[in-house]
Amino acid sequence: MRGELLATRGRVIAIAAVLAFAVASPLFVDEFSVLVLNQCLIWGILALSLDLMLGYTGMASLGHAAYFGTGAYATAIMSATYGASFGEAFVVAIIAAAVVTAICALVALRASDVYFLMITFALAMLIWGLAYRWDSMTGGENGIAGIDRPLFMEDTITYYYFTLIVAAGVFLFFSVLVHSCFGKTMVGIRESESRMRALGYNVWLHKFIIYMISGLFSGLAGFLWVYYNSYVAPTDVELVTSFNALLMVSLGGPGTLAGPLLGSTIFVILDNSVNMFTERSLTVVGCIYIVVVLFAPEGIMGFIKQLRTKVGETDNG
Amino acid sequence: MEQEAHQGSNGSAACLKAEGLAKHFGGLVAVNNVDLAVENGERRGIIGPNGAGKTTFFNMIAGELDPTHGRVYLYGEDITRLPTHRRTHLGMARTFQITNLFPNLTVLDNVLLAAQALERSKFSMLRTIKSHRHIYDKAEEMMRRLNLWDMQNLIVKDLSHGYQRQIEIALALVENPKVLLLDEPTAGLSPAESAEVVSLLKELDAEITMLIIEHDMDVAFELVDKLMVMHEGEVIADGPKEEVRANQTVQEIYLGHD
Numbered sequence: 001m002r003g004e005l006l007a008t009r010g011r012v013i014a015i016a017a018v019l020a021f022a023v024a025s026p027l028f029v030d031e032f033s034v035l036v037l038n039q040c041l042i043w044g045i046l047a048l049s050l051d052l053m054l055g056y057t058g059m060a061s062l063g064h065a066a067y068f069g070t071g072a073y074a075t076a077i078m079s080a081t082y083g084a085s086f087g088e089a090f091v092v093a094i095i096a097a098a099v100v101t102a103i104c105a106l107v108a109l110r111a112s113d114v115y116f117l118m119i120t121f122a123l124a125m126l127i128w129g130l131a132y133r134w135d136s137m138t139g140g141e142n143g144i145a146g147i148d149r150p151l152f153m154e155d156t157i158t159y160y161y162f163t164l165i166v167a168a169g170v171f172l173f174f175s176v177l178v179h180s181c182f183g184k185t186m187v188g189i190r191e192s193e194s195r196m197r198a199l200g201y202n203v204w205l206h207k208f209i210i211y212m213i214s215g216l217f218s219g220l221a222g223f224l225w226v227y228y229n230s231y232v233a234p235t236d237v238e239l240v241t242s243f244n245a246l247l248m249v250s251l252g253g254p255g256t257l258a259g260p261l262l263g264s265t266i267f268v269i270l271d272n273s274v275n276m277f278t279e280r281s282l283t284v285v286g287c288i289y290i291v292v293v294l295f296a297p298e299g300i301m302g303f304i305k306q307l308r309t310k311v312g313e314t315d316n317g
Numbered sequence: 318m319e320q321e322a323h324q325g326s327n328g329s330a331a332c333l334k335a336e337g338l339a340k341h342f343g344g345l346v347a348v349n350n351v352d353l354a355v356e357n358g359e360r361r362g363i364i365g366p367n368g369a370g371k372t373t374f375f376n377m378i379a380g381e382l383d384p385t386h387g388r389v390y391l392y393g394e395d396i397t398r399l400p401t402h403r404r405t406h407l408g409m410a411r412t413f414q415i416t417n418l419f420p421n422l423t424v425l426d427n428v429l430l431a432a433q434a435l436e437r438s439k440f441s442m443l444r445t446i447k448s449h450r451h452i453y454d455k456a457e458e459m460m461r462r463l464n465l466w467d468m469q470n471l472i473v474k475d476l477s478h479g480y481q482r483q484i485e486i487a488l489a490l491v492e493n494p495k496v497l498l499l500d501e502p503t504a505g506l507s508p509a510e511s512a513e514v515v516s517l518l519k520e521l522d523a524e525i526t527m528l529i530i531e532h533d534m535d536v537a538f539e540l541v542d543k544l545m546v547m548h549e550g551e552v553i554a555d556g557p558k559e560e561v562r563a564n565q566t567v568q569e570i571y572l573g574h575d
Contacts, residue, residue, distance in 0.1 A: 181433055181441040181449070188430045191419035198379065198413075199434035199488065200405030209440075 014258070022164055026157045036272050038160045040265040041167040042224045047248040047260030048174055049217035054246070055254030056178060057210050058190030060113075063104065063120030064245045066127040067215040069237030070100040071222025073131060076144040076232040086150045090223055097219020098212065100127065105211040109204060112193075124242055132234040143233030147226055163224055170217060175257055177213075186210055190255075240282070247285065251292050253301025262300055331390075332357045332526050333378070333496055338387035340373050347373040349550040350387070355496075360527045362541035362558070364534065366570065369547040371530045372414060375500055378528065379411045380404045391496065406435060410494030412485045414501040414530070420474035424465055424484060425456065427473055431488040432456040459491040463517065479510040486517065497521075499529045503536050515539050538562075 022041075026034050046068055053059040074096035078084035084092065108119045131138045138144065153159045177183050185206050188196050196203050226232050235241070244267065252263025270288070274281045296303040335353040339346070348370040355361045363371050376382040378389055380401035388397045391407055399407075419427050429446045432455045433439050438446075447453050460466040463483050468476070473484060482502065489497060502518065503511040515536055518527070531537040537544065537558075544561040546554040554564045561567055 177442050179445055180443055181439050181446050183442070184426065184430055184433075184446055185439060187422065188419055191421060192417055194381065195413070195417045195419065195488070196430075196434075197381075197401040198405065198411050198417075199431050200402045200492065201434055201439070202400075202402050 019168070023161075026160060031156050034156050034160050036268060038156070038163050038228055039272075040261075040268045041160075041163045042221050042228060043245070043248060043264040043268055044261045045167055045170050045224070046218055046221040046245050047252070047264045048170060048257065049214045049221065050245045051249045051254055051257070051260045052174070052177075052186070052210055052214045052217075054249050055256065055259070056183070056190060057186040057207065059207065059210070060117045060246075061108075061120040061214075062117050062239075062242050062246060063108075063122075063124030064214075064218050065237050065239070065241035066104060066120075066124035067097050067101050067218035068222040068225070068241065068245075069127055069131060069232075071097045071219030072226045072232045072236050073138060073144075073222075074219075075223045075226040076147050077137065079147045079226070080144050086227070093219055093223040094216060097216055097222070101212055101215025101219070105208050105215070109207055109211065121239070121242070124237070124239070128234060128237045128239075131237045138234075141234065143231060143236075145231045147230045147232070149227050149230070159228065163228070166220070166224065170220070171257060171261070178257065182206075182209075187255075244285070247289050250299055251288065253299030253303075256299075256301040259299050259301040266300075331355065332392055333528065334390040335374075335378065336388045336390070338374065338377055338389065339385050340370075340377060340382060341385045346550050348377070348384075351547070351550075351552050353545060353552075353555075355526055355528060358524055358526055359543065360529065360541045362537040362544045363528065363530045363547060364532075364537050364544060365547035368549075370550040371547055372500060374547070375411075375498060375528070375530055379409070379498055405492065408495035409498065410489040410492045410496070411498035412489050412500055412502060414504055416478070416481045416485055418473050418481060418484055418488070420472075422473060423470050424460070424473055424476070425469035427484055428456040428460055428465075428487055428491055429453070432459070432491045435492060455491060459487055463487050478505055479507070482506055482510070482514065483517075486514065490521070494525065496526045496528070499527060501530050501532055503531070503533055511536060 022037070025037060029037075046064065050061060050064050053061050071093045074093040075089045078089040078092045104120070104123045108116055108123060111119050132140060134140070148154075149159060153162050178186070185196070185201060188201070189203055189206060193203050196206075222236070225236065248263035248267045249260050250263070251266060252261065253259025267285070271281055271285070274284050278284070292299065298306070331354040333353070333355040335351060338348060338351045338353075340348040351370075351374055353361075363374070365371050373382065377384045380396070380399060380403075384397065388395055390396065391404065391409060394407070396404055396407070419430065422430070429452065432452045433446050433449070436449070436452060438444070438449055438452070457466065460469060463486070465480070465483065465487060468480070473481065476484075482504070486499075486502060489499075499518070503514050506514065511533065518540055521527075527540075529537070529540055531540070541558060543556060544554070544558045545552055546561060546564075546567050548570050553570070554561045554567050
């Protein structure tokens, strides 16, 4: 019981420290770094959404770029083509992400394990094909540019704070969700689907709901991304985006909430700094992935937890 | 309407009924034309050598496998095509021959997941299971009854096989089933552990109907009133256990070698 309290206290302190850093950082870092931190937050939301499926429920999706991209393209089309406001674009982006996620979920949930992964991948390729080829709507290869933020958050720092508030809200909701009644059923499905069925759970329905939540929040990340970049292109929807999200979760620690945020932060900072020296950032990312899979299959958070258990054992012994 | 009509034609207290149940895997006939009628509160055993089709038959009753032919009825209602989870809502619960728990969760979380399975609150995204007092109390009561309460915070995969088999039963019992399907409840247990499980099952409410697959003859005779013997997918004997024991064919194929 005391250990549990200490762990909770440690967690609260860690979250407070990270939050304090995030709030204060625009005061002492340059504008470029604020932009990088903003990227960390947006990819963090995408990684968190994916982790609900991958880490908590055990559903490996290689197609989250589709829901992210749907949110992004819907935002861009509404804003640039139809001149919609920030709020209007948000509503349409979320509805579009919901519709695409629902359709994909209905198809993909017919399979599981590696087949599930392949189907989510194939569906994401369809969305990519639309973005790439539907010129009149999506601008094809060139994408859509000229998406302006509302005046009051036009500057980098205000938009950073806006994203920070959204990301904190998502984190808060997810931490309540994973500890809730429903959250426990996610873990139950990861641990044993057949036992869940035998206990009386409609496993398909639970997976569908989780898929929807995950897709909606990925769409939200896409929405934030477009206003961050003021630009959307087919590269935002391609396989590499899905893969990067997967890597962030695996790197940080699947099945934890701190993990995806940590993973996205490391990934974004690395990606930005490596790009200054070489054009082969993907090669570097690939190497990191191999190292993580070999030496920390549970990600950085899993590695920390393992160390803690070891220390605890020597303390007791 | 149709269901009522069917109940009428059955006219018996049979709570669980299988008619001409068969399962073919390609050319292999795993279960061939098996009839079974279990009455309310009855304890029925299914025995037979390895590969006799017991577990296949069992999985068709539980809903994990679709039968090739035949029908399954629960309280007169045709449940042949009903998915597993819906059968559980009708009062059926099962255990698994190969331990099937949530290995990375604590004992308490395992039992809590079972205790909330039939509750509407399982969809709640804002409240924890523990905050639902009646679910928590139900789990606590069951765990105390099986002497599992002291190990509530241990991770299930770290426990011995014996404890895992007890949790296997706890997950089914905490749902207050009317019909309990037990697939080799004592599989892999030492004689002492096995005796504990047997006495636990014997102490259960006499109202609970039980269908038990058992490999260990002594355990089967201890627990059940009637026995069905399967061999190569067919029923070769079905009746009161003493009669079955005396049956010549049964002795040859099953008991002969001891």
